[in-house]
Amino acid sequence: MEVKFWGVRGSIASPGPNTVRYGGNTTCIEIRAGKELIILDGGTGIFPLSQTLFPELPRKSHIFITHSHWDHIQGLPFFIPIFIPDNHIHLYGAFDPISNKGIEHVYDVQLQYSYFPIREAELKARMHYQSLSPGQTVHIGDVTIHTVLMNHPVTNLGYRVEYQGKSVFFTGDHEPPYNLCDKNDKDWQDYEALVVQKTTDIDDVMRDVDVLIADSSYTPEEYKQKQGWGHGTFDSCIKMAERIGAKRLFCTHHEPTRSDDALEKVFNEALERCKPKPSLDVQLAQEGLSIKL
Amino acid sequence: MSAHISPELQKKIELMVESMPAFPRSVHKILDLTSDVNCAPKDVVEAIEHDPVMMGKILKLVNSAFYSMPRKVTSIKHAVIYMGMNTVKNMALSIATVGMLPKYNAARFDMSAFLLHSLVTGFVARKISEHIDRQEFDSIDFFVAGLLHDFGKVVLALSVPDLFAQALEMTKEGISLQQAEITMIGVDHSQVGAALGEKWNFPAPLVQAIAEHHQPELVSNILRDYVFAANQICKMKSIGYAGHDIVEPMSDLLMANLDGSLDTLLEKVGNLEPLIDEAKVFASL
Numbered sequence: 341m342e343v344k345f346w347g348v349r350g351s352i353a354s355p356g357p358n359t360v361r362y363g364g365n366t367t368c369i370e371i372r373a374g375k376e377l378i379i380l381d382g383g384t385g386i387f388p389l390s391q392t393l394f395p396e397l398p399r400k401s402h403i404f405i406t407h408s409h410w411d412h413i414q415g416l417p418f419f420i421p422i423f424i425p426d427n428h429i430h431l432y433g434a435f436d437p438i439s440n441k442g443i444e445h446v447y448d449v450q451l452q453y454s455y456f457p458i459r460e461a462e463l464k465a466r467m468h469y470q471s472l473s474p475g476q477t478v479h480i481g482d483v484t485i486h487t488v489l490m491n492h493p494v495t496n497l498g499y500r501v502e503y504q505g506k507s508v509f510f511t512g513d514h515e516p517p518y519n520l521c522d523k524n525d526k527d528w529q530d531y532e533a534l535v536v537q538k539t540t541d542i543d544d545v546m547r548d549v550d551v552l553i554a555d556s557s558y559t560p561e562e563y564k565q566k567q568g569w570g571h572g573t574f575d576s577c578i579k580m581a582e583r584i585g586a587k588r589l590f591c592t593h594h595e596p597t598r599s600d601d602a603l604e605k606v607f608n609e610a611l612e613r614c615k616p617k618p619s620l621d622v623q624l625a626q627e628g629l630s631i632k633l
Numbered sequence: 634m635s636a637h638i639s640p641e642l643q644k645k646i647e648l649m650v651e652s653m654p655a656f657p658r659s660v661h662k663i664l665d666l667t668s669d670v671n672c673a674p675k676d677v678v679e680a681i682e683h684d685p686v687m688m689g690k691i692l693k694l695v696n697s698a699f700y701s702m703p704r705k706v707t708s709i710k711h712a713v714i715y716m717g718m719n720t721v722k723n724m725a726l727s728i729a730t731v732g733m734l735p736k737y738n739a740a741r742f743d744m745s746a747f748l749l750h751s752l753v754t755g756f757v758a759r760k761i762s763e764h765i766d767r768q769e770f771d772s773i774d775f776f777v778a779g780l781l782h783d784f785g786k787v788v789l790a791l792s793v794p795d796l797f798a799q800a801l802e803m804t805k806e807g808i809s810l811q812q813a814e815i816t817m818i819g820v821d822h823s824q825v826g827a828a829l830g831e832k833w834n835f836p837a838p839l840v841q842a843i844a845e846h847h848q849p850e851l852v853s854n855i856l857r858d859y860v861f862a863a864n865q866i867c868k869m870k871s872i873g874y875a876g877h878d879i880v881e882p883m884s885d886l887l888m889a890n891l892d893g894s895l896d897t898l899l900e901k902v903g904n905l906e907p908l909i910d911e912a913k914v915f916a917s918l
Contacts, residue, residue, distance in 0.1 A: 437694050437716075438723045473701040489702075493719035517714055520674045527675070527710065530773065534714040568674075568718065 341503045342372040343551060344630040347385020350513075350557050350571070350593035351411050358599035363627020366411035367593065369510060369553065373483045373503035379403045380499060380510045385627065386415035398426035402480055405433035406512025407496035408446050417450050423458075427465035432478065432485075434495040435471040442471035472497060488545040490514040491538070492570035500545055506633040509549040509586075513593065515570045516580065546584040550633055553625060554580065556591035559606050574610035581620055589616075592625035638820050638828055642793065646825065649792040654732040656748055658915060659684035663729040667722055674718045681709045681725050683915040685751050685780050686787065690728050691721065692777075693833035705836040708773040734787075739794035742801065743874060747786065749916035750873030755779030756908040757863035758856075764901045768855055770838070778842040778856040779863050783875050785826030785843070786810075793818055801876055810877035811847050823847055849884035858890050862898055869895065872909055873916070 347365035355364035366383030377393075379386060382403055393399065401421055406412055421427040433443035441448075447467070451460040460467070472478070474489035474497060486500040492513045500509045517538045521528040546552060557571035572580075574591055581589040594603055607624050616622050638646075654660070662680040666672040681687045688709065695706040695716055706712050713721050734744050758779035762772045789797045796817045803813035811821035827844030842856040849861055861881075867873060868880050883894060891898060899905075 437697070437720065438727060473698075475701055489715065491717050493717060495716070495720060520678075520710075520713065520718070530710055530771070531714065534711055538714050570717070570719075 341501075341506045341508070341633040342630060343508055343553075343633065344370040344372075344389075345385075345590075345592070345625050345627055346370055346389040347381075347383040347415075348592045348594055348625040348627055349383075349411070349596055350555070351596045353384045353411075353414070354596040358601075361600040361626070362594060362603055362624065365627060366414060367406075367512075368415060371501055371508065373501070374481065376481050376483050376503075377401050378480065378483065378485070378501060380501075381406055381412040381512065382416040382419060383411050383413070384415045384418075387418040387420075390418070390420040393421060397421060397424055398428075400428040400430065402430045403432065404485065404497075404499050405431065405443060405446065406490075406499065406510065407434065407492055407494050408436065409492075409494060409513065412512065413446050413450070416447065417456050417458075422463045422465045422467070425464045428468065429465050430468045430470065430480075432470045432472055434497050435473065436495060442469060444469040444471075486545055488542055490542060491517045493568075496570075498542065498545065500549065507549045508551045508553065508633070509546045510553045511555050511572075513570050514555045514572055515568070516572060516576050518567065543580075543584050546580075546586070548585045550586070551588045551590065551631065552577075552581050552584070552586035553590045553592055555593040557593045557595055559610070574607060575614050578610065578614040578616050578620075578622060581622070582617060586620065588621045588623070588631075590623055590625040594624075637824060642818070642820065643828075645792045646788055646829070650788065650829065652731060653686060653690075653788075653791065654734050655686040655690075655728055656684045656744065657733040657736075658917065659687055660729045660733045663687075663725045667726045667729075672722075674713060674722075677718070677722050677725060678709050678713055681721070682776075682780075683752060685748070685784050686734070687725060687728055688777065689781060689784055689829070689833070691724050692835060694724055696834035696836075698834065705834070707836050707839070708771075708777055710773065738790060740790035740797040740801070742786070742790040742797065742876065744787070745916055746874035747783070747876075748873070749912055750867055750875040751780050751783055752912035752915055753867050753872045753905075753909055754782060754860065754863045756912055757866050757902065757905065758859045760902050760905075760908060761859050761863060761898060765855075765859070770856060774836075774839070774856060775859055775863075778839055778860045781826065781830070781839070782843055782846045782860050782864060783822060783826065784829065785822030785824070786876060788825050788829065789814065789818065789822055804877045807879075809847075809879055809881075821847075847881065849881065849887045852886065855890070858887055861887065862891055862895060865895055866899060866902075866905075870905065872905075873912075 347368040349366050365385035367381040368383045368385030369380040371378040447460045476487050478485040484502045487497045490496045490498045496512045498511045517535045519531045554577040555572045556574045556577040558573045563573045659680045695712045755776040759772050759776040762775040800813035800817040804810050814821040830840040838854045845853045845857050865880050868878050
């Protein structure tokens with residue numbers, strides 16, 4: 341299995357001289373497992389990824405959307421294979437309980453007259469949509485993908501991809517669940533029990549993963565102002581990786597305003613502060629970085 | 634829905650429930666709270682938890698098959714931690730924008746008095762549960778069962794208002810509301826409430842408690858047992874009104890399960906006034 345980062349930026353694409361090393365594209369991860377192509381999220385990074393696919397076309401692409409916020413779908417209309425006949429595009433993602441719509445809703449919304457010159461009905465590829473429930477498992481050839489409900493202001497599925505005994509887990513956007521009350525509040529204990537239950541449910545799906553790719557947007561200091569926004573910290577990700585026994589942790593969803601130098605600085609401070617076990621390899625996700633498992 | 638509800642009534646109920654509005658106070662509260670992006674999650678939870686319609690509809694959504702949860706979601710707190718605050722908040726908002734239950738309805742069923750009865754039954758059931766061995770249940774389960782035990786009445790009042798009004802009339806001659814409902818509609822509110830709960834994938838003990846809250850002689854679960862007791866206490870003390878005020882006698886089974894009579898339970902619970910005052914605030918229109 342091979343994993344390649346095509347977009348590691350959170351919120352909004354941030355090109356420019358200050359983000360050249362880690363990259364300015366928003367979330368997109370390519371996974372090659374045998375002959376299968378699995379893409380996690382369709383942020384702006386999916387556009388450069390799609391340009392490398394020409395020699396293989398026509399082919400099947402399986403795109404798993406963690407959630408439908410812009411930075412995770414913005415590149416979808418520019419995933420070039422959708423315009424070329426004989427390609428098969430399988431789009432997977434959560435059902436939306438508020439709009440009562442399935443994952444097809446993402447392209448339906450994006451490919452409207454006001455926002456894009458081509459309608460969904462005019463796409464040349466064969467489009468397949470599969471809405472997923474938390475806990476559902478998908479099989480693609482010999483690849484297995486497990487889903488789990490994470491914690492974000494919209495339904496966000498974490499994906500565990502397994503192939504030939506190796507595994508990768510991607511959180512999408514995730515804030516560790518937290519208690520909504522003060523410790524003195526009468527409801528604190530009720531919430532605490534639920535937080536523990538939810539954390540365990542997520543941990544169980546991540547357990548012993550070879551590679552954990554996790555949302556570490558903030559430093560703990562920044563997080564104080566941003567609780568409830570749905571993102572984790574470097575520290576919470578390191579703690580989570582150690583708890584579930586991950587071998588490697590890639591911190592991603594870098595803040596759009598953070599320069600490469602600033603990113604390395606806060607990352608190194610986090611390592612200094614958290615002192616991860618030697619058995620855990622912690623790195624910053626970087627656009628263009630490719631790892632073999 | 635279960636077999637004893639006619640297909641015709643079932644269709645009527647399903648259509649009505651789709652667009653069923655919630656109680657005015659929680660609708661106002663949710664619209665007000667959600668206009669501020671920084672509103673306190675606890676306030677949103679509280680507004681939902683004090684409205685049987687909002688509570689029922691949100692439990693329905695989070696327990697739906699498509700959104701299949703690793704375990705059944707039994708409370709709004711549970712929903713908030715599992716689905717995230719923003720999703721629950723937006724669910725409440727979409728219910729709030731449907732509109733409000735009108736103060737006057739064709740069935741002449743007093744919604745405000747009904748809400749007070751439901752809230753206090755929930756509060757009393759929860760209060761009692763703090764003094765007993767709750768088995769596998771949490772205190773909040775007793776509250777939810779108390780709040781929703783009569784949900785079927787609102788559903789009947791809105792989907793077959795004329796028949797329900799006649800059933801209410803019949804209670805003046807001293808027959809029980811559920812007997813009157815069966816005579817007029819062919820089905821009673823506990824059956825309707827339980828059938829909806831089942832269709833909406835509510836946890837089985839909650840459905841059972843709703844289904845059997847007028848059958849004290851049946852072996853049920855402790856949610857039912859204490860909701861039965863709380864319901865009678867509310868009627869005994871004339872707190873709120875939900876269509877009939879006949880205090881049903883305890884069965885031998887319940888006397889044994891609850892370790893005494895309603896009076897002994899009342900002693901355990903102590904002063905109910907603070908609970909009633911709290912409920913009145915939520916039930917006011």
